[in-house]
Amino acid sequence: MHMCRYSDRFSFSWTGSIPLKIWADIKRYFTLTALITCAAYSHASDSVFPYKSCFEASAKKFNLDANFIAAVASVESSFNPLAESSSGAIGLMQIKWPQTAIELGVVDKNDLTDPCLNIDAGASYLARLSSIFQSKLFALAAYHQGPTKIKQIDHIPRQSVIYIEKILQEEALITESNELSRRSSCNLMEFQASSRRTHHPKLRFQHAYQWLTRNHTFCSTPELLTIRNRLPEIMGTADAKGELRFLINNAIREKSVNKK
Numbered sequence: 001m002h003m004c005r006y007s008d009r010f011s012f013s014w015t016g017s018i019p020l021k022i023w024a025d026i027k028r029y030f031t032l033t034a035l036i037t038c039a040a041y042s043h044a045s046d047s048v049f050p051y052k053s054c055f056e057a058s059a060k061k062f063n064l065d066a067n068f069i070a071a072v073a074s075v076e077s078s079f080n081p082l083a084e085s086s087s088g089a090i091g092l093m094q095i096k097w098p099q100t101a102i103e104l105g106v107v108d109k110n111d112l113t114d115p116c117l118n119i120d121a122g123a124s125y126l127a128r129l130s131s132i133f134q135s136k137l138f139a140l141a142a143y144h145q146g147p148t149k150i151k152q153i154d155h156i157p158r159q160s161v162i163y164i165e166k167i168l169q170e171e172a173l174i175t176e177s178n179e180l181s182r183r184s185s186c187n188l189m190e191f192q193a194s195s196r197r198t199h200h201p202k203l204r205f206q207h208a209y210q211w212l213t214r215n216h217t218f219c220s221t222p223e224l225l226t227i228r229n230r231l232p233e234i235m236g237t238a239d240a241k242g243e244l245r246f247l248i249n250n251a252i253r254e255k256s257v258n259k260k
Contacts, residue, residue, distance in 0.1 A: 049179040050079045051092070054116040056181055058123035064130075066180040069093075069123050071171035072143070075163070076122075081115045091115070093122025100125065134197045140164045186219035191227055192234055204238040212244060216251040224248050224255075 049055075049070070059066035076094040077083035089096045090112040097109050104121045111117050129139035129147060141160035142150045150156070156164070174180060195208040216224065228248040231239055239245065 049174075049177075051115045051119060052180060054119045057116070058120045061120070062123045062127040064123055064127055065171075067171050067174045068167075069119065069126065070174050070180060071167050072122060072126065072140075073119065074170045074174070075166045081113055081118065091118035093118050093125075095121050095125070137164055140167055186215055186223045188223070188227060188230070191215075195234055195238070201236075201238040201240075204235065205244070208235060208238070208244055209247070212247055212251075216248070219251070221252055221255055224252050 051073075055066040055070045055073075058064070059069055073079055073092045076089075077092050079092060081092050083092070083094065084090050085094060087096065088098075090101075090109070092115055095101050095104065095106065095112055095118060097112060101107075101109070101112060101121065104124050106112060106117065106121055112121070126139060126143060129142045130136060132147060133139050133142060133150070137156060138150060141156045141164065144160045144163045145157065150160075191208065191211055194211040195204050197207055198204055212227075219227070228245055231244055231248075235244065
């Protein structure tokens, strides 16, 4: 992963005294200059989308969609690596210092202004919350208001609903832009995992349907046939109407037509 670091601990010789306000302006200038220089030396593709390579590397590392991570960064900080909230949340993904940051393995506050490291920490946190809550929406609510609160109330509060809507809108816009590569695959184990997140038949069907809709174009005909033939075993009564089988059969037909 490309790492982009700088420190505000710089020094130079000066024979006179410098007023505090001017000194603060000098530090701010060097900080911004360091970030601009860092961005200039980033991978060329990062000019298409801010910190593109960092989002994509973290997405691959934590099995998330780069567009999703970038959408969180957009809403949280407007892609400003120096953003800092009144509650102590820092950087692109607004990681709270010190508790959340330390839990994610970031022990130096200055590291949170490193764009790639901050994105990595945020992606790690999103992946952890998704695993805990087994729901993208609840994971976002927990990212917004903290996992302890969401666990206690066991529902998504209105304030988080508005936040989640913003995230999903941003994700859709970024996805449509095609500026970040999507992580897609055709893996039977992933399909099984997506359908086993819950024992509720309707929810199991929804998870499986979403996975197939998102990934079927990346599946070969043999892979689609394997998934179709395993549906009774994997889904049980969750696909009683045969809608998943119908979706897979249509995908196979499309591939057949495209080959002609």
